[in-house]
Amino acid sequence: MDGPALKKDWTVTQAAFDLLLQQLDPDRERAGEVYEQIRHKLTKFFQWRGVSTPDDYADRTIDRVARKIGEGAEIHTQNVYLFFHGVAINVLREHWKQVQKADVKPLDEIQPPPAPETGGEAKEKEVKLQCLDGCVQRLPANHLVLITEYHQGEGGAKIARRNALAEQLGIPLNALRIRAFRIRGELESCITDCVKRNEFPVTPLEK
Amino acid sequence: MKRTEQDEAMIRYLLGEATEDEQTRIEEQFFQNDDSYQQLVALEDELRYDYAQGGLTRKERASFEKRFLNTDEDRRKVALAKEVMARAHSERAATMVPARAERTSFWQFFSSPLRLSFAASTALLAVLGAFLTLHSVHLSDQLDQLRAQRSSDQQTAQQQVAALEKQRADLQQQLNSRPTQQATPTLFSFVLMPGMTRDADVTKPLLIPAGDGEVRLQLDLKKKGAYKSYLASVQTIDGEQVWSQNLQSAQLTVPAKVLPSGDYVVELKGIVAGGETENAGEFYFTVVRK
Numbered sequence: 001m002d003g004p005a006l007k008k009d010w011t012v013t014q015a016a017f018d019l020l021l022q023q024l025d026p027d028r029e030r031a032g033e034v035y036e037q038i039r040h041k042l043t044k045f046f047q048w049r050g051v052s053t054p055d056d057y058a059d060r061t062i063d064r065v066a067r068k069i070g071e072g073a074e075i076h077t078q079n080v081y082l083f084f085h086g087v088a089i090n091v092l093r094e095h096w097k098q099v100q101k102a103d104v105k106p107l108d109e110i111q112p113p114p115a116p117e118t119g120g121e122a123k124e125k126e127v128k129l130q131c132l133d134g135c136v137q138r139l140p141a142n143h144l145v146l147i148t149e150y151h152q153g154e155g156g157a158k159i160a161r162r163n164a165l166a167e168q169l170g171i172p173l174n175a176l177r178i179r180a181f182r183i184r185g186e187l188e189s190c191i192t193d194c195v196k197r198n199e200f201p202v203t204p205l206e207k
Numbered sequence: 208m209k210r211t212e213q214d215e216a217m218i219r220y221l222l223g224e225a226t227e228d229e230q231t232r233i234e235e236q237f238f239q240n241d242d243s244y245q246q247l248v249a250l251e252d253e254l255r256y257d258y259a260q261g262g263l264t265r266k267e268r269a270s271f272e273k274r275f276l277n278t279d280e281d282r283r284k285v286a287l288a289k290e291v292m293a294r295a296h297s298e299r300a301a302t303m304v305p306a307r308a309e310r311t312s313f314w315q316f317f318s319s320p321l322r323l324s325f326a327a328s329t330a331l332l333a334v335l336g337a338f339l340t341l342h343s344v345h346l347s348d349q350l351d352q353l354r355a356q357r358s359s360d361q362q363t364a365q366q367q368v369a370a371l372e373k374q375r376a377d378l379q380q381q382l383n384s385r386p387t388q389q390a391t392p393t394l395f396s397f398v399l400m401p402g403m404t405r406d407a408d409v410t411k412p413l414l415i416p417a418g419d420g421e422v423r424l425q426l427d428l429k430k431k432g433a434y435k436s437y438l439a440s441v442q443t444i445d446g447e448q449v450w451s452q453n454l455q456s457a458q459l460t461v462p463a464k465v466l467p468s469g470d471y472v473v474e475l476k477g478i479v480a481g482g483e484t485e486n487a488g489e490f491y492f493t494v495v496r497k
Contacts (some may be wrong), residue, residue, distance in 0.1 A: 041238055044248065048221060049230075050274065081238035089231075129290075136294045141302065148299040151292055154262050159210055173211075174246055181249035184256065187291055 012063050016070040020062075023075045038062070038084050045088055051095060061088045124195065131194030135187055143183045150180040214250070221251050222270035251275075259289035393420035395463065399473065399490035400427050412493040415463050422466060426457040426475055426490055434477030438484060444470040457487075468496045 024038075025031035042061050046054035064087050069075065075083050136144070146165070153161050166176040210218070219225040220233045237244035257263050258271050275281055397413050415422060426439075439459045441450040449465045457475065472491050476484035 037241065041244055044244075045234060045238075048223075048247075048251075048274075050223060052277075082235060085234055085238040132290055132294050136291070136298045139295070139298075144295060144299055144302065147292075148295050151256055151260055151262070151295075155264070156209065158257075158262060174242070177249045177253060178245055181245075181252050184252060184288075184291065187295075188287060191287070191291070 012066045013070070016066040019069045020066045023069055024080060034080070035062075038081065041081070042084060042088055045085070046092065049092055051092070057088075057091055057095065061091045064091065127198045128191065128195050131191045131198065135190035135194060138190070139183075139187065143186075147180055147183050147187075150176070217247055217250050218254070218267070221247065221254060221274070222267060223274050224270055255285055256288045256292060259285050260292055393418075393463075394423055394460075395420060396423040396425065397492070398425040398427055399492055401429060401488040401490055412495040414495050414497060415466065417496050418463070420463040422461045422463050424459050424461065424473065424490070424492070426459070426473065426488070428457045428475075428488060430487075431457075434479065434485075434487060436478045437487060438476045438478060440474045440476075441465070442472055442474065444472065466494045466496075468494055470494075 021028060021031040021035060024034040039058055039062065042058035043054045046057040051057050061084065065075075065084055068087075149165050150162060152158065162176065163173060166173045169176065171179070209215075216225065216229055216233060220230060225233065233243075233247075237247050254263070254267075254271055255275065258268060258275075263271060276285065393416070395413070395415050413422070435455075437454040437457060439452050439454055440448050441459075441461055442448045449471070450459075450461045452459045452461075459473070470491070470493050472489055474489055475487040477487035478484050
């Protein structure tokens with residue numbers, strides 16, 4: 001269940017969007033990259049703040065910023081992210097007000113029931129298991145060692161193990177975290193792509 | 208060991224437990240700093256994997272479920288994380304044997320940043336392997352010694368059995384080669400009455416089968432116990448002695464071979480005190496050999 005209906009308070013024009021990109025970076029290609037980074041951060045911001053449709057609220061925040069720029073506001077390069085953050089907090093507050101008015105439960109109070117499994121999903125599971133095996137087996141040995149060592153143990157022992165692993169590799173713990181994250185991401189992407197390549201269309205029931 | 212304060216703060220933020228000020232500070236950090244943002248994204252994913260493996264505290268689990276386990280997509284991600292790590296640990300365990308070496312070249316692997324970890328693990332395994340090998344060799348030596356001892360014992364036992372078999376065979380051979388009469392000496396026993404004449408009508412002949420054997424002659428004395436010992440002499444009717452014997456009682460045993468068919472007489476003398484002898488009686492008999 002999503003939050004309250006998102007009221008589109010302004011439509012981004014091409015001119016306003018161009019101005020926004022210009023403010024992000026004079027180089028249009030680089031500006032496009034910064035735009036994507038900001039959008040990602042805004043999406044995660046709303047997700048981490050418990051909004052059920054973070055993409056929508058990220059777009060709404062960008063629209064607001066574009067409108068302000070269109071209205072003559074200037075964004076200093078060093079403060080561009082903070083500017084977006086400030087607008088995002090305002091959008092978030094408006095969201096909470098609308099949630100309270102509509103008496104809509106926030107995301108962290110919603111517990112949708114799990115969907116029942118169908119025959120097609122069972123087949124997909126089988127495909128996924130095969131993909132899982134294949135992708136894990138293709139993982140380079142040092143990557144396999146790293147993620148299994150990283151996700152070993154519990155509590156203080158686990159933290160000590162990760163610190164020791166970082167020390168062995170001669171990298172900070174933060175860098176080790178990113179490295180483990182990327183390996184997991186590669187594995188998941190491998191599995192997802194494999195499932196997509198091998199999934200079977202579910203034959204519709206005859207009427 | 209505990210997490211760093213920064214990690215603790217980020218985890219509180221992700222789990223929705225941070226204060227307003229803490230939220231603002233962290234958000235300003237990650238909006239301005241890509242590394243900080245990446246750390247948060249990685250930490251969120253890490254929490255998912257830790258949750259999937261049951262590695263969070265009770266409180267963290269509850270907060271994680273409220274924040275990150277609300278949609279089917281959330282549950283799918285957690286399920287995938289669980290499957291990925293289970294399979295990865297399984298694969299890692301399987302690669303403890305050298306089979307995995309074929310997928311990654313030796314130098315490629317050793318050029319990785321994990322070389323120190325791998326080297327340490329390898330060294331440990333090498334030491335362990337060496338110990339196990341030495342232990343195995345020691346056990347193998349002991350086993351060889353036991354086998355040799357058992358073999359020696361078996362050989363000794365076999366030799367003893369063979370010696371006994373040979374001994375038994377020799378004895379059997381000796382037994383087989385012994386004359387029949389010695390093996391089973393035949394004894395023919397007769398009772399002779401004193402004073403009988405050689406008249407065939409009165410005296411029945413002693414029928415003795417041909418061959419070796421012994422003839423026991425029981426002398427029936429009229430006066431029993433008169434002598435402590437006797438001297439018996441077996442003679443042909445012509446007076447030729449064929450056998451003599453000192454006796455403790457009135458019974459003598461004569462080899463059958465000295466008694467071919469014919470008439471004989473046993474002269475029995477009783478030995479009195481001082482070694483002198485007295486006539487104790489004469490016993491006639493006839494031998495018929497068949």
